[in-house]
Amino acid sequence: MIRNGASWILIGAGLWLQAAVTPALAQTPARDPKAIQSELHAVEERRRALETEAEAIRMDRTRLNAALIETGAKMRQAQVRMTEIEKRLDLATGSEEAIRASLESRRAVLAEVLAVLQRMRRGMPPALLASPEDALQSVRTAMMLGAVLPELRSESQALAGDLNELVELRKNIAQEKERLAAEAAAFARDNEKLQSLVVARQGALKDNEQKLAEQRRRLSELALQSPDVRDLINRSETEIAASNRAAEEAKAADAARARAGTRTAALPFGDPARLAPKIAFADAKGLLPLPVSGKIVKTFGASDGLGGTEKGLSLATRPGVPVAAPSDGWVAFSGPYRTYGQLLILNAGGGYYVVLAGMERITVEVGQFVLAGEPVATMGDGSARTALATALALGAGQPILYVEFRKDGAAIDPGPWWAKAELEKVRG
Secondary structure: OHHHHHHHHHHHHHHHHHHHHHHHHHHOOOOOHHHHHHHHHHHHHHHHHHHHHHHHHHHHHHHHHHHHHHHHHHHHHHHHHHHHHHHHHHHHHHHHHHHHHHHHHOHHHHHHHHHHHHHHHOOOOHHHOOOOOOHHHHHHHHHHHHHHHHHHHHHHHHHHHHHHHHHHHHHHHHHHHHHHHHHHHHHHHHHHHHHHHHHHHHHHHOOOHHHHHHHHHHHHHHHHHOOOHHHHHHHHHHHOHHHHHHHHHHHHHHHHHHHHOOOOOOOOOOOOOOOOOOOOHHHHOOOEOOOOOEEEEEOOOOEOOOOOEOOOEEEEEOOOOEEEOOOOEEEEEEEEOHHHOEEEEEEEEOOEEEEEEEEOEEOOOOOOEEOOOOEEEEOOOOOOOOHHHHHOOOOOOOOEEEEEEEEOOEEEOOHHHEOHHHHHHHOO
16 A cells, blocks of 8 residues: 555656656757857867877977987987097008108208209219319219219108108198098087987976976985895886886887787887887897997906906997987986996886996986987096996096996896997997
8 A cells, every 4th residue: 555655656756857847848949050060160170289289299209309319320420430530640640750750860861862962953073073172082982972872862762752741641631630620510519409409308308397306316315225236227116106107118018019929120210209119129139229439448248357257338439429328218217326427227128228327417317218329318528537437447538338238137248239330330
């Protein structure tokens, strides 16, 4: 009975609601189809504008990356050309000094030849050149002069040849100095452009200076607490959010490549818009560019002079040159560390890390993705004997860049990864 009463109540309530809602619906005016179409058109326009803006931002980043890599490459080529010019200048200067020393040592012969030629120019008979007052002595002198003249002629020709060579050398030296000055001026212009590009790149990333300052403070603490590079890598990826995010992105990139089932792609470093490595680091053997142009002074596995072996590669380079990332990767650490000076660690994915040390200034931040060939730091002027140079038993006067590859916490030989053409440029 109660159940039937409740049913009637519910039915009555439903009829009341229908009666109340139906007039309200009847009073709601129908929307103009043109207005709806206009709204849809506005939404579509906004969507397209957002897509265009996003594409512009992406293309700006792509153009910026391309400009950075191109400018860095031009500066590396300028370094090579300046080094070659300096070598030619050294050779020419050495030859000039040798000729000057030879001429100096033959000053007496030169004076004798000039004296004889001067007296012969007066038109005196051959027999009277030496002593015109003594006929017998004149005859003897003539006979002696006849024997000496061929030798004098030979000496004269040798002296003339040396003098001509000296003139040509001085001309070449002047031309080489002009070329060197032109290359240095071009290098300075490119360096100025590079610095402005670096500022633009980092300015787009520095949206929160306070967070960056806190991050740098925490990195400094980790550097003091970590006894070695392996511990520094592990701790930074655990305790620094940006570094941890970089590690996660590296793993995601490795997983994406594994799902795609791809290995070496054509032009793996040719796309400046990439946000992750196109190929695995293990597949990049024989493809990587050296971070700087210079001369190899220490190689992996060589004696370190302390009973151990070198764990990386040391390159002597020119002062103030930019340091490029050898491979794609995420910045895992950036800052001063013990005897290494300024230290940069890149997470290249797959358990591989690239360690760069000895720079004066680093221009990238932790968590940032960088491309192979992209400038990431700058060398100093080599005026002071750094702790790194001391540890490597290297003298002062030239900046030294230290490069180390690590796999699962252990140092490995970077030799197989460098492009052959790159190695030919730096072998001393």
